[in-house]
Every structure is written in C-alpha cells, then in structure tokens.
Amino acid sequence: MNPTGLLIVYTGNGKGKTTAACGTLLRALGHGLRATTIQFLKGKWSTGERRYAESNELEWHVMGRGFTWESQELKADKQRVRDAWQLAAEKILSGAYDLVILDEINYALHYGYLSCDELLEVMKQRPDGMHVVMTGRNAPEALVEAADLVTEMREVKHPYKKGIAAQKGIDY
Amino acid sequence: MNPTGLLIVYTGNGKGKTTAACGTLLRALGHGLRATTIQFLKGKWSTGERRYAESNELEWHVMGRGFTWESQELKADKQRVRDAWQLAAEKILSGAYDLVILDEINYALHYGYLSCDELLEVMKQRPDGMHVVMTGRNAPEALVEAADLVTEMREVKHPYKKGIAAQKGIDY
Numbered sequence: 001m002n003p004t005g006l007l008i009v010y011t012g013n014g015k016g017k018t019t020a021a022c023g024t025l026l027r028a029l030g031h032g033l034r035a036t037t038i039q040f041l042k043g044k045w046s047t048g049e050r051r052y053a054e055s056n057e058l059e060w061h062v063m064g065r066g067f068t069w070e071s072q073e074l075k076a077d078k079q080r081v082r083d084a085w086q087l088a089a090e091k092i093l094s095g096a097y098d099l100v101i102l103d104e105i106n107y108a109l110h111y112g113y114l115s116c117d118e119l120l121e122v123m124k125q126r127p128d129g130m131h132v133v134m135t136g137r138n139a140p141e142a143l144v145e146a147a148d149l150v151t152e153m154r155e156v157k158h159p160y161k162k163g164i165a166a167q168k169g170i171d172y
Numbered sequence: 173m174n175p176t177g178l179l180i181v182y183t184g185n186g187k188g189k190t191t192a193a194c195g196t197l198l199r200a201l202g203h204g205l206r207a208t209t210i211q212f213l214k215g216k217w218s219t220g221e222r223r224y225a226e227s228n229e230l231e232w233h234v235m236g237r238g239f240t241w242e243s244q245e246l247k248a249d250k251q252r253v254r255d256a257w258q259l260a261a262e263k264i265l266s267g268a269y270d271l272v273i274l275d276e277i278n279y280a281l282h283y284g285y286l287s288c289d290e291l292l293e294v295m296k297q298r299p300d301g302m303h304v305v306m307t308g309r310n311a312p313e314a315l316v317e318a319a320d321l322v323t324e325m326r327e328v329k330h331p332y333k334k335g336i337a338a339q340k341g342i343d344y
Contacts, residue, residue, distance in 0.1 A: 006331060006342055014323035016182060016192040023194030023221070028341035030224030049195070052202030099341065131342050148336065150329040151186035156322035159178060164320065169200035169271065170178055170303050 005098075005131040007123060007147040011106055011139035014155035015171075021101045021133045022049045028131075029058070033098035036091050040064045040084050040136075041104040047172045061087060064104065081113040089122045092132065099131045106136025109143060116142040177270075177303040179295060179319040183278055183311035186327035187343070193273045193305045194221045200303075201230070205270035210260050212236045212253060212308075213276040219344045233259060236276065253285040261294045264304065271303045278308025281315060288314040 008024070010017040021037075028035050037053065041064040053060035063084035085108070092100050108114040123132065123146070134143070144150050159167075166172060180196070182189040193209070200207050209225065213236040225232035235256035257280070264272050280286040295304065295318070306315070316322050338344060 006336070006339055008342070009328075010188060011328075012326070015321060016188060016195075016323045016325065019195035019199065020188040020192040021195065022198045023188075023191035023196075024342060026194045026198045026224050027191065027220035027344070030220030030222065030227070031341040033341040048199035048202030050202065052198050055202070131339065144328060147329060148331040148334070149187060151188045152326040152328050153188065154184070154324040154326050156181075156183075156316060156324050157319060159320040162320070164178070167178055167303065169203040169205040170180070170196060172199070 005126070005129045006149055008131065008133045009106070009139050009143060009147045009150045010133065010135045010153060011137060011144075011150065012152035012154050013137055014153035015158065016153040017135040017137075018049070018103055020151070020153075021103055021135050024099065024131075024133050025058075025101060028099045034096060035059070035099040035101065036097050037061065037101040037103060038063060038084055038088050038091070038105075039103045040081060040108050048169050063087065078113050081108045084108070085114050085119075092122055092126045092130065095127045097130060099133070101133045102135070104136040105134050106139045106143070108136075109140050110136070110138040116140050116146075119143070120146050177298070177301045178321055180303065180305045181278070181311050181315060181319045181322040182305065182307045182325060183309060183316075183322065184324035184326050185309055186325035187330060188325040189307040189309075190221075190275055192323070192325075193275055193307050196271065196303075196305050197230075197273060200271045206268060207231070207271040207273065208263050208269050209233065209273040209275060210235060210256055210263070210277075211275045212256050212280050220341050235259065250285050253280045256280075257286050257291075264294055264298045264302065267299045269302060271305070273305045274307070276308040277306050278311045278315070280308075281312050282308070282310040288312050288318075291315070292318050 036059040038061045042062050208231040210233045214234050
C-alpha cells in the first residue's frame with residue numbers, strides 16, 4: 001500500500017539525475033501512466049529528451065532560462081522559478097497526472113528561490129498515488145527528509161575532466 | 173574530439189542505474205541515434221521500459237532469466253550470460269548502432285560469468301563514436317578504470333526499507 005505515491009529525489013554531483021528522470025518517464029509511459037515534465041533550468045542545447053517529447057507529443061514544459069543562473073538577472077530568474085513552480089503546483093493538484101517530473105528544481109530550492117516548506121505543502125496535498133521526481137544537485141536536507149526515495153549520483157569519473165566535450169544523445 | 177564514443181558505467185547500490193540507461197535511450201532517440209538494449213537479467217515483472225520498447229518498435233533483447241541467479245542453475249545461467257554477451261558483441265561490432273545498452277552486465281562481470289578482459293577487448297574494437305552504457309551493482313575496478321564516465325548511484329533512502337512495495341511505472 002502506498003496511497004500517496006513516491007517522492008523521488010535524484011541529487012549529487014554525478015551524471016545521471018535528469019537522465020534517470022527521463023528513464024522514469026519512459027518506464028511510466030510503458031505502463032500507460034499520465035506524465036508531465038517541467039524543466040526549471042533550460043539547457044543550452046536543444047536536448048534529446050525535449051526533441052523526443054516534441055516528436056512523441058509528450059507534455060514537456062521548459063520554464064527556466066539558461067544552464068546556470070547569473071547574478072545580473074536575479075529578479076527575472078526568481079520570477080521564472082515562481083512561474084515554473086506555479087505551473088508545477090497546478091499540474092500536481094490537477095489530478096490529471098500519475099507522474100510529475102520537476103527537473104532541476106533542487107537548484108531553485110538550494111538558491112532559496114523557492115522554499116521547501118511551500119513545496120512540501122503542495123506535495124502533501126497531491127492526489128493519492130501520484131509520483132513526483134525531483135532532480136538537481138544540492139537537494140536540501142528538508143527535502144531528503146520528506147522524500148521516500150533518494151539517490152545520490154556520485155561522480156566517480158567524468159569525461160569532461162579529460163577534456164572530452166559533451167556528447168549529443170548522451171549528455172543532452 | 174571523441175572518436176571512440178563514451179563507455180558509461182552506472183553502478184552502486186542505489187536506485188537509478190537501469191533508469192538512467194533508459195533515460196539515455198530516450199535522449200538518444202530524440203537525436204535520431206540508432207540504439208539497442210540487451211538485458212542481462214530479466215526482471216520478474218513485465219517492465220515499463222520493455223513494454224515501451226515493444227509498443228514503439230525499439231530494439232530490445234531480454235536475455236537473462238530471473239532477477240537474481242540461483243546456484244541450482246549455475247551452468248544454465250552461465251550459458252545465458254554467454255549468449256547475451258555473444259549477441260552484445262555482434263551488435264557492438266556490427267556498425268549498425270550509435271548506442272548500445274548492456275543492462276545489468278556488471279553482475280555478469282562481478283560473478284565472473286564474463287571476464288572484463290574479454291569485454292574490454294570488444295569495446296576497443298567498437299566503431300568510432302559508439303556509446304555503450306553498462307549498468308549494475310559492483311562494477312569491477314578494471315571496468316571503472318577503462319570507462320570514460322562512471323556514476324555511483326548511492327542509496328540515501330529507499331522506500332522498500334519502509335515496507336513500501338515496488339511501484340509500477342517507477343520501479344519497473
């Protein structure tokens with residue numbers, strides 16, 4: 001019995017967090033679950049996952065601006081996070097989904113653009129059986145506390161450190 | 173420049189290894205890469221990823237028997253690993269793929285059903301630009317040495333420990 005579904009957090013400094021969220025999406029779609037993805041940070045490339053979502057008519061929202069936030073645009077960035085979170089909360093409370101992916105939301109929490117209390121309050125109200133996947137480095141302790149499943153993707157070895165560029169279809 | 177593609181290893185005791193491999197598949201498909209997946213262990217359920225592959229006509233090979241190997245059937249299990257590896261080697265050397273996923277192959281290496289030397293010899297001969305993703309706990313040190321990207325999925329928290337059952341669309 002798990003009436004409330006799982007709160008899943010993928011964090012850590014290693015590769016595989018957004019990738020695992022995409023894998024959860026594929027797995028969920030295989031079982032016919034209703035899913036939506038909201039990206040809190042936009043990659044600098046046209047990502048494979050986004051292209052896949054578009055060509056397969058999956059629901060996919062890119063709300064963030066760049067790959068990292070820059071201090072010059074703090075106010076605009078905060079507003080983007082607020083907009084993304086408002087959309088996320090609507091989706092979560094709508095009852096229309098079995099799986100909601102909040103990609104890179106941990107950044108927003110870590111930087112204080114969104115409070116854990118506010119997030120967890122919405123999570124508590126979500127429909128029974130809804131799973132939520134949250135990704136990004138530096139998941140706050142309160143989120144780890146509240147989550148059902150937390151994996152730290154620990155970097156053992158990363159090709160960028162050998163000077164190998166990001167690979168299409170693998171890294172983005 | 174990365175003429176030989178990436179050797180990627182997802183290991184560790186946490187959730188997200190096969191999930192990340194599935195996410196890599198989705199991302200690669202979004203970019204139109206040619207991919208195949210070979211599962212060295214068969215889950216006890218009809219997995220979402222397998223169902224997804226079937227309904228989307230993706231190439232997907234389930235070669236293993238059960239979720240764990242049992243000593244009673246050692247010889248048959250070894251043969252299954254050999255068959256899976258033979259298929260994998262053919263696929264890798266065929267030149268017909270940009271991405272090959274060898275799911276749970278690390279178990280086969282760890283249990284000595286397949287030698288790292290034999291695996292790495294084939295990897296060296298693979299076509300330029302081909303990426304290979306290998307998953308499973310206990311990736312041997314020689315594989316970690318040879319790989320370009322290694323992430324350890326570290327279990328921080330797992331719902332099974334709270335007595336929550338595996339969830340359809342999330343865990344399988």
